[in-house]
Amino acid sequence: xxxxxxxxxxxxxxxxxxxxxxxxxxxxxxxxxxxxxxxxxxxxxxxxxxxxxxxxxxxxxxxxxxxxxxxxxxxxxxxxxxxxxxxxxxxxxxxxxxxxxxxxxxxxxxxxxxxxxxxxxxxxxxxxxxxxxxxxxxxxxxxxxxxxxxxxxxxxxxxxxxxxxxxxxxxxxxxxxxxxxxxxxxxxxxxxxxxxx
Numbered sequence: 238x239x240x241x242x243x244x245x246x247x248x249x250x251x252x253x254x255x256x257x258x259x260x261x262x263x264x265x266x267x268x269x270x271x272x273x274x275x276x277x278x279x280x281x282x283x284x285x286x287x288x289x290x291x292x293x294x295x296x297x298x299x300x301x302x303x304x305x306x307x308x309x310x311x312x313x314x315x316x317x318x319x320x321x322x323x324x325x326x327x328x329x330x331x332x333x334x335x336x337x338x339x340x341x342x343x344x345x346x347x348x349x350x351x352x353x354x355x356x357x358x359x360x361x362x363x364x365x366x367x368x369x370x371x372x373x374x375x376x377x378x379x380x381x382x383x384x385x386x387x388x389x390x391x392x393x394x395x396x397x398x399x400x401x402x403x404x405x406x407x408x409x410x411x412x413x414x415x416x417x418x419x420x421x422x423x424x425x426x427x428x429x430x431x432x433x434x
Contacts, residue, residue, distance in 0.1 A: 238323050238349040239395050249393040256388050257332040268385035269335040274311075274356065276304055282357065282382055283364060286374045289431055296431070299367055299424040302417075303360055310359035310407045311352045314400060318347030327390045335389035343391055351392045354400025355407065357382030362408045367424050 239245035259265070271282050277293060280303065284290045293300045325348040327334050334340060361379020365372040383401055386392035392400075411417045 238321055238393070238399075245395055249395050252387060252394040253326040253330060253390065257326075257330060257390055259388070264388055265335060267381075268388035271357070271382050271385035272336050272339070272353065272389060274307060274353070276300075279303070279307070283360060283375065283378060286371070286378050287364070287368060288371065289368070289428055296424075296427055298420060298427045299364075302363060302420050302424055305420075306359050306363060306407070306411065307356050309411065310355040310404050313403045313407045314350045314352040314355050317350055317399070317403075318352070320347075321349050322347045323349040323393075323396070325391050326393055330390070332390050334391050336391075339391075348392055349396045350399030350403050351383060351386050351396040352400065353386050354383030354392070354397045355404040358401045358404030359407050360404075362405065363421070366421065367428055 239249060273279055273281075277300075280291045280300070289296065291299050291303065325343055326332075327340070328344060334343070358379050361375050361382070364375045364379075368375060380401075383397045386397055386400075387394060
């Protein structure tokens with residue numbers, strides 16, 4: 238994470254203050270929804286833009302990949318989180334967060350890099366492979382998913398950038414895994430068949 242006194246540290250402070258001062262209630266509501274990582278609700282973060290909705294019943298293959306990669310991407314951040322033990326914005330600015338019930342757990346969980354962002358960006362990258370015609374919308378939604386952590390006052394800007402890198406690295410590593418590639422091919426075929434029916 239940026240060192241105190243650096244330009245990147247100052248940018249983190251500036252962006253955090255901007256979101257704390259924001260009156261955009263619709264954006265805060267979306268950020269609160271983006272904080273949800275349990276299934277099936279977690280899929281709504283992307284179902285709001287996908288033309289074919291992901292559900293356990295209608296798209297079991299892609300649904301399974303999304304559930305499995307939540308752990309892959311989220312856990313990819315923990316070596317750094319545990320090493321840096323960075324304090325989260327709300328611990329320094331004492332402003333509220335979107336999900337007050339999570340505050341106690343977040344206080345003991347390092348801020349850098351953002352696990353939520355790693356998950357959301359990994360999901361976005363995978364979804365662009367399954368829904369290539371919607372790549373732009375998916376990547377925008379994946380980016381906004383991470384920014385929701387800034388909106389919620391639980392991550393710094395640099396945490397979100399680093400989380401995006403971890404999500405990218407996770408997906409790159411998954412592409413070397415034979416089982417993942419078999420599952421991904423099945424998900425693509427599943428969507429192709431749905432579109433043709």
